[in-house]
Amino acid sequence: MPKADPLPTVHTLKNGVRVVCDPIDGLETLALSVVAGRGARSEDEARSGWSHLLEHMVFKGAGERSARDIVEVIEAEGGQINAATGYERTSFQIRALKGGLDLGSSVLADLVLRPTMDAGDLVREIQVVGQEIAEAADTPDDHVFEMAQEAAFGGQPLGRPILGTDESIARASTETLSAWRAALYAPDSLVIAASGAVNEAELLALAERDFGGAVGEGAALPTPAAFTGGTRTTSKSLEQANLVFLLPAVGVRDEAYFALRLYAEILGGGMASRLFQEAREKRGLAYAVDAYSETYADTGALGIFAGCAAKDAAELARVAAGEVQGMATRIEPAELSRAKAQLKASMFMAREQPLSRSEQAAAQVLLFGATLPTAELAQQINAVTAQDIIALGQQILAPRRAAVSVLGPKGALKAADAFQNALFA
Missing domain, CATH: 3.30.830.10 (Metalloenzyme, LuxS/M16 peptidase-like)
Structure with missing residues (x-):
């Protein structure tokens, strides 16, 4: 049996945000994830696809950075930035060289807590997501899974596509999407996890600096799912x-x-x-x-x-x-x-x-x-x-x-x- 790794340490900030530190000896890189324990399963039918649309929107500008600044400032230091929306979680991720924790935490905090949410950007991003929906419909080995999911959990959030529909994402405005962001990324469901070339004291200090002021109440927990078939x-x-x-x-x-x-x-x-x-x-x-x-x-x-x-x-x-x-x-x-x-x-x-x-x-x-x-x-x-x-x-x-x-x-x-x-x- 391989030698057991030291168990990562878990801390909780005063506002409920949890922080996980998982150092790995000998690495020159690190990974930083900011994960919200909510996703498409928290949506009602009218807001279907909003969690995924929101994930797109925060990259259009956050804090004092433009869309281009967000990616350039990370890539200029050798890093990579990405995000993913699932049914039960939404994740923002950075891979960086050793020493990149400070910048990574600052950028991800801006995305999650301080997106710009410009109305013109929203119009364009609804079009982009609409093309993504059309692409999925045109890709048989994607669309057949959506069909099966709908059959398995018909009439429930798990039975709806994560991307939503053209009609549901068109209902979003900057105001309603901002309110959804506050509910989706509320501190009670946020976990900041870092692995690799990371220092626990630095991570905790950065988490408190960047996420310790987050406030708000989260979206209600989803109701139990039923497999209908x-x-x-x-x-x-x-x-x-x-x-x-x-x-x-x-x-x-x-x-x-x-x-x-x-x-x-x-x-x-x-x-x-x-x-x-x-x-x-x-x-x-x-x-x-x-x-x-x-x-x-x-x-x-x-x-x-x-x-x-x-x-x-x-x-x-x-x-x-x-x-x-x-x-x-x-x-x-x-x-x-x-x-x-x-x-x-x-x-x-x-x-x-x-x-x-x-x-x-x-x-x-x-x-x-x-x-x-x-x-x-x-x-x-x-x-x-x-x-x-x-x-x-x-x-x-x-x-x-x-x-x-x-x-x-x-x-x-x-x-x-x-x-x-x-x-x-």
Whole structure:
């Protein structure tokens, strides 16, 4: 077992902002993440896409810096700046050389707490996000996932695209978006996490300087999600059919979380997985086929994606259903061992990257109130038994509910019913 890293230290400022310091010896670079524990899942339908639009808008100007100044001042010192909006978190990130913590903290604080929010910029950025929405709709292997998400969590925030719609983002004004910023990035859900060439005393001083004055009340916590299931199909003239099958699973806080991760790995996590071997290697039904787990605070989904010829879509759907059924009855020792090795390898590899560490630390603090020792997580993975995965497989099937999306030639659309019938008939 690799030597355990020292556990990052976690501090809380008087206003509730939490600070995580995770130094790594011998590095000449650092990563700084400012993460808000709210995202698209906090939106109602009228504000769908506002969290992502806001992420765009803060880069148009913040504090005393213009849009160009924000990127130039970071890049001039060898750094990189980025951001991402998810359903449950919004993250602003900087990678920098050793000594870049002061500048990075100042810039990220301006983005999160002091964006300019110019009306002319908003008009242009709504157009830009509209193009992003159109691009996603024109990209089959993006759009098919949005279709599946809507089928799985219809009528709920998790069922709406993070990008929103043209209509919903057009409703935003600088005033309403500023109010949304105050609710989304409120101090109770902010975590500042730094990893790499960082000094704890410096980080705490900078966090107090730049974020200690943040005030405001956050948006209400989202209501629990319910996996509704259903079918979404779209006929489109494409060379390939794109298929997504989702089944209800557990959330990241559930004791069966690692069983779910291992389930997905065995089912379709690599070239030795059941789906890859059966659907591609043995039957030649698909070039791309894999399984994955999507987890949120309170719920999750087990997913399968495949791209195939339209004539093979229904047969591929039946094969996928058969492999899901098999996961509820039999797990071989060798495949469980492989899955554990793969999951631990990905976890330890992520620990070798400062940005992955800072993002992971922030997410853990938001979810659990503390960072989790990697060695303990590895022990939890090792403790999962074949029977644990079989029990989870039975739990996944028990509601007799699936969300299926098919995008492609008309002949492929019958794959939706083929999956449902094969799985539940």
